[in-house]
Amino acid sequence: MTSKTNDAIEVRNAVKRYGDFTALKKVSLTISDNEFFTLLGPSGCGKTTLLRMIAGFEDVTEGGIFLFGEEIEGLPPHKRPINTVFQNYALFPHMNVLDNVGFGLEMLGKSKSEARARAGEVLEMVQLTQFSARKPSQLSGGQQQRVALA
Structure with a gap:
């Protein structure tokens, strides 16, 4: 078990493969608690894949994702205190x-x-x-x- 830290999110050497295709290759980053973070890059570079991995919607092929020093890889999306706003906003059309x-x-x-x-x-x-x-x-x-x- 890793000790608690002020780093809210840490991605360590994350790799995501879909069969023979590598969508993410050894990405590492740290986002501090209360830090405003922007992820920019060209279309197809893996931004959404990385965010989906952090949120738990995609599994990490290699590497690890940590929340305040605790590995969260096995934690399902609904148990991660992480919010994601997708490009289509994911609003329920039948609800006000x-x-x-x-x-x-x-x-x-x-x-x-x-x-x-x-x-x-x-x-x-x-x-x-x-x-x-x-x-x-x-x-x-x-x-x-x-x-x-x-």
Whole structure:
């Protein structure tokens, strides 16, 4: 077991292979706690693959991924305290904005009323309170992105 550290996320020599194709080749990086981090690169260079591995949606072929010094490779996505906003925003089209934001909290065991109250607070932070009853299809792309962030 590794000791706790201020490094929130550490990727050590991560490799991802799909058959004969190597999508990620020995990538290492460290993201400190409360650090704002941007991952830039050309299309097809492995950015999304790396993020999916950190989130637990892809397995690491070689190397390791650590959260505050603890290896998280065997931890399923829903048990990782990591949030990912995908390019398509992954909003539920049948749910309104408030329910989309509160859904994750309910999945973590919060009561519906507690999840709705917290979702309302977060919608206020991203300035979307007035859109809480709308469906994602009734929002602009930028508004949908803010819902996904919320």
